[in-house]
Amino acid sequence: MFRKLLIAGVGLIGGSLALDARKHGLAEEIIGYGRPGKNLKWAKQTGVIDDFIHTPEKTPEGIDLLVLATPVETVVPLARTFFSRLASGCLITDVGSVKEKIVREMEASLPPRFHFIGAHPIAGNEQWGAQAAREDLFQNRKCILTPTNLTDRKALAKLRRFWQKLGAEVILMNPKVHDQVLAVVSHLPHVLVYALVNTLGRTRVDSIDLKEFCAGGFKDFTRIASSRPELWRDIFLLNRRAVSKGLADYIRSLERLKRMIDNGQGAALEKEFALANEARRRIS
Amino acid sequence: MFRKLLIAGVGLIGGSLALDARKHGLAEEIIGYGRPGKNLKWAKQTGVIDDFIHTPEKTPEGIDLLVLATPVETVVPLARTFFSRLASGCLITDVGSVKEKIVREMEASLPPRFHFIGAHPIAGNEQWGAQAAREDLFQNRKCILTPTNLTDRKALAKLRRFWQKLGAEVILMNPKVHDQVLAVVSHLPHVLVYALVNTLGRTRVDSIDLKEFCAGGFKDFTRIASSRPELWRDIFLLNRRAVSKGLADYIRSLERLKRMIDNGQGAALEKEFALANEARRRIS
Numbered sequence: 001m002f003r004k005l006l007i008a009g010v011g012l013i014g015g016s017l018a019l020d021a022r023k024h025g026l027a028e029e030i031i032g033y034g035r036p037g038k039n040l041k042w043a044k045q046t047g048v049i050d051d052f053i054h055t056p057e058k059t060p061e062g063i064d065l066l067v068l069a070t071p072v073e074t075v076v077p078l079a080r081t082f083f084s085r086l087a088s089g090c091l092i093t094d095v096g097s098v099k100e101k102i103v104r105e106m107e108a109s110l111p112p113r114f115h116f117i118g119a120h121p122i123a124g125n126e127q128w129g130a131q132a133a134r135e136d137l138f139q140n141r142k143c144i145l146t147p148t149n150l151t152d153r154k155a156l157a158k159l160r161r162f163w164q165k166l167g168a169e170v171i172l173m174n175p176k177v178h179d180q181v182l183a184v185v186s187h188l189p190h191v192l193v194y195a196l197v198n199t200l201g202r203t204r205v206d207s208i209d210l211k212e213f214c215a216g217g218f219k220d221f222t223r224i225a226s227s228r229p230e231l232w233r234d235i236f237l238l239n240r241r242a243v244s245k246g247l248a249d250y251i252r253s254l255e256r257l258k259r260m261i262d263n264g265q266g267a268a269l270e271k272e273f274a275l276a277n278e279a280r281r282r283i284s
Numbered sequence: 285m286f287r288k289l290l291i292a293g294v295g296l297i298g299g300s301l302a303l304d305a306r307k308h309g310l311a312e313e314i315i316g317y318g319r320p321g322k323n324l325k326w327a328k329q330t331g332v333i334d335d336f337i338h339t340p341e342k343t344p345e346g347i348d349l350l351v352l353a354t355p356v357e358t359v360v361p362l363a364r365t366f367f368s369r370l371a372s373g374c375l376i377t378d379v380g381s382v383k384e385k386i387v388r389e390m391e392a393s394l395p396p397r398f399h400f401i402g403a404h405p406i407a408g409n410e411q412w413g414a415q416a417a418r419e420d421l422f423q424n425r426k427c428i429l430t431p432t433n434l435t436d437r438k439a440l441a442k443l444r445r446f447w448q449k450l451g452a453e454v455i456l457m458n459p460k461v462h463d464q465v466l467a468v469v470s471h472l473p474h475v476l477v478y479a480l481v482n483t484l485g486r487t488r489v490d491s492i493d494l495k496e497f498c499a500g501g502f503k504d505f506t507r508i509a510s511s512r513p514e515l516w517r518d519i520f521l522l523n524r525r526a527v528s529k530g531l532a533d534y535i536r537s538l539e540r541l542k543r544m545i546d547n548g549q550g551a552a553l554e555k556e557f558a559l560a561n562e563a564r565r566r567i568s
Contacts, residue, residue: 122499142497173492180489185498188483189505191545192476195537197560199472203533205464208457211567213426213469215406218567220504221473225564229557236545236553247542249487251535253479258531261475261520269520273513276481280509283495283502 001026001162002065002091008033008078010043010052012124013095014069015133018048020166023135031060043130059085065162068094073234076105079116088113091155095121097182098238099146099175107150115155118146118175120182121168126226139167146175183242188250190232191243193225285310285446286349286375292317292362294327294336296408297379298353299417302332304450307419315344327414343369349446352378357518360389363400372397375439379405381466382522383430383459391434399439402430402459404466405452410510423451430459467526472534474516475527477509 005027007014014032021027032049033056034040040052053059063086068075075094086092092114096102103118110116123141125132143163147156160170173181200210236243260268289311291298298316305311316333317340318324324336337343347370352359359378370376376398380386387402394400407425409416427447431440444454457465484494520527544552 122497124499141499144497177490177492181492181494181497184484184487184489185494185502189480189502191538191541192480193505194557194560195534195541196473196476197563198556199530199534199537200468201559201563202537203468203530205468206461208461208465210465210469211563213406213428213465214567215408215425215470218469218473220507221477222564222567223504225560227561229554229561232557233550233554237548237550240545240548244542244546246483246487247538247545250479250483251538251542253483253486254475254531254535254538257475257479258528258535261524261531262528264521264524266517266521270513270517272482273478273516275485276478276509277511277513279481279485279495280506283498283506 001158001165003028004060004063004087005030005065005067006033006059006063006082007031007049007067007069008082009068009070010034010040010049010130010133011069011128012132013121013137014067015043015048015130016123016135016137017067017069017095017166018043019133019135020138021162022047024165026162026165027065031063033059039130043133046130048130048133056081056085062087064090066090066092068092068096071231071234072096072098072102072238075102076109079106080109083111083114086114090114091159092116093119093159095119097186097235099144099178101238103146103148103175107148115152117151117156117159118178119159119163120144120146120178121163122186123168126224126228128228136167138163141168142171143168144171144173144178146173146178148175179239179242180245183239183246187235187239187243188246190224190227191236191247192250193222194232197222197225285442285449287312288344288347288371289314289349289351290317290343290347290366291315291333291351291353292366293352293354294318294324294333294414294417295353295412296416297405297421298351299327299332299414300407300419300421301351301353301379301450302327303417303419304422305446306331308449310446310449311349315347317343323414327417330414332414332417340365340369346371348374350374350376352376352380355515355518356380356382356386356522359386360393363390364393367395367398370398374398375443376400377403377443379403381470381519383428383462385522387430387432387459391432399436401435401440401443403443403447404428404430404462405447406470407452410508410512412512420451422447425452426455427452428455428457428462430457430462432459463523463526464529467523467530471519471523471527472530474508474511475520475531476534477506478516481506481509
């Protein structure tokens with residue numbers, strides 16, 4: 001399908017993509033790009049990638065697929081540093097959790113000999129590094145592609161097939177709509193958990209260490225607070241508007257519940273909780 | 285240790301307590317109290333309890349331990365209906381997630397021939413009914429006892445041994461302090477999740493069904509929204525003041541994060557997230 005695949009950022013997502021691309025024969029050669037250090041060496045030793053480079057200048061000739069799997073803030077500036085090294089007709093894509101800004105800026109600076117399509121596979125967990133990579137990470141997961149009216153239809157069909165071969169269910173979405181959806185289902189929960197864990201840390205009840213009294217539910221609930229701080233900082237900054245709107249809606253909804261609790265409105269509370277109970281059941 | 289144990293409410297907690305009391309030989313006979321229906325029949329058939337009653341009038345003579353394992357609002361009124369049927373010296377306790385109001389009201393109406401001590405084993409999950417009961421549910425879990433200056437020290441020592449034999453780590457706490465601690469580590473997370481799931485249900489982005497795009501993290505995160513609505517309604521109403529204060533603190537903390545996002549304060553955001561990351565690591 002592709003001759004030479006360059007993956008910038010061989011972590012949980014980039015590394016898993018490498019493993020699966022090889023497994024399904026979607027690329028003849030896979031090169032990793034990243035900082036010097038253990039990560040890329042380990043990835044090469046264990047066969048996740050065939051080789052690696054630390055600077056765009058070292059990019060081998062003939063790259064026909066570039067996947068940017070680095071933190072969202074870095075995607076566009078990093079992509080630009082590769083432009084002069086890529087084969088004509090190269091397909092460029094990313095895996096970032098925010099799409100509108102990335103797609104707009106990429107399309108504004110993309111030389112016409114390349115194609116860019118934003119992608120966001122909804123998979124992963126709070127682990128990181130190539131050692132977190134695993135086969136079939138994208139199996140039965142959704143992968144959202146965010147084409148625009150500038151997108152080349154052939155390139156889109158090719159990227160769609162690529163993700164389908166990795167087992168993903170491909171969905172096309174407007175980049176702005178993508179960001180609004182993800183703000184609610186993913187970015188908002190992260191804000192809530194960060195705030196909760198810090199509220200816990202700041203609350204003093206006598207000299208009791210509140211952490212000692214967290215039951216299993218709390219641990220499940222706050223697992224996502226183990227995600228990388230700098231990664232989430234960037235996601236919030238890049239998806240600022242949608243996250244802020246989601247957060248405002250959410251704060252209003254909390255204030256409503258608080259009024260019901262303050263006023264002892266049992267029936268109204270039970271109705272809210274039953275609604276949530278039912279909605280939760282419908283989450284597949 | 286006890287001759288006749290009466291458990292009002294043979295569900296996840298009451299049923300597990302019955303299983304463990306039998307396993308460790310802590311009661312010669314175990315009787316369940318509850319509404320007519322399949323639950324108590326099933327509990328008797330499978331040996332969770334020896335027998336059951338549906339009305340306090342049917343209480344057998346010689347009950348020396350009464351455990352109230354019903355929803356928090358019902359604990360005190362239900363306990364009162366048993367007073368005329370219990371053996372003198374009977375130890376009465378509960379397993380509710382809220383303590384101050386229960387302890388205060390119980391102590392106000394308790395005949396002097398009985399002892400009451402509030403208890404809260406921090407164990408359980410979102411399942412319910414006797415079929416959810418299992419052995420060793422309390423093993424290595426904390427059980428908070430909330431004695432007051434009215435508490436009989438011998439009765440306290442006995443209840444303490446009882447929970448220790450079930451494998452729990454017993455902690456003594458003032459009832460009010462208990463409620464403040466639980467408001468933050470348990471009650472607050474439930475409000476947040478109920479509000480999040482309903483925000484998700486109310487948000488419209490084009491005609492997209494947001495539930496389709498919830499990743500694994502969201503499911504972990506919202507698992508507690510599967511808890512029973514009426515149970516949590518009662519907990520919030522009974523622990524109104526502490527939950528309301530915790531919620532107010534939390535809303536302030538969200539508003540702070542929202543300002544950082546709105547103003548693009550990346551460094552401040554990262555600092556908050558790193559703090560949460562570190563605090564989360566320290567949750568055992």
